[in-house]
Amino acid sequence: MLSGDDPLTLPLMAMGAKGVISVITNVMPREMHELAAAALAGDFARARELHFRMLPLMRALFTETNPIPIKQACAYMGKCTNEMRMPLLPMSSAPAEKLRGVMKELRLI
Numbered sequence: 001m002l003s004g005d006d007p008l009t010l011p012l013m014a015m016g017a018k019g020v021i022s023v024i025t026n027v028m029p030r031e032m033h034e035l036a037a038a039a040l041a042g043d044f045a046r047a048r049e050l051h052f053r054m055l056p057l058m059r060a061l062f063t064e065t066n067p068i069p070i071k072q073a074c075a076y077m078g079k080c081t082n083e084m085r086m087p088l089l090p091m092s093s094a095p096a097e098k099l100r101g102v103m104k105e106l107r108l109i
Helices: 006-014 029-040 044-060 068-076 093-105
Strands: none
Touching: 006 029, 006 044, 029 044, 044 093, 068 093
């Protein structure tokens, strides 16, 4: 079993899941890899530490329909432009500013 929801990765791995199909990995690949590796190794203290560090960003990445927030996050990092194809629209300003703030706190931008 794999987690398909970043915030549920640690709880699911604690119950035996073997990995994750992740959104946050687009901006924090090393940390999500470390979380999964720690959980698989049984180091739930380390996995929990990483989970709670990333949790505010995990939440911010799902304030609007996926993939809008992750594309905005990647644009903030200079990895792409923030152009969307219909029917998707750019991220709304208030959630985008919240996302930017969380990313600044994590020193991603």
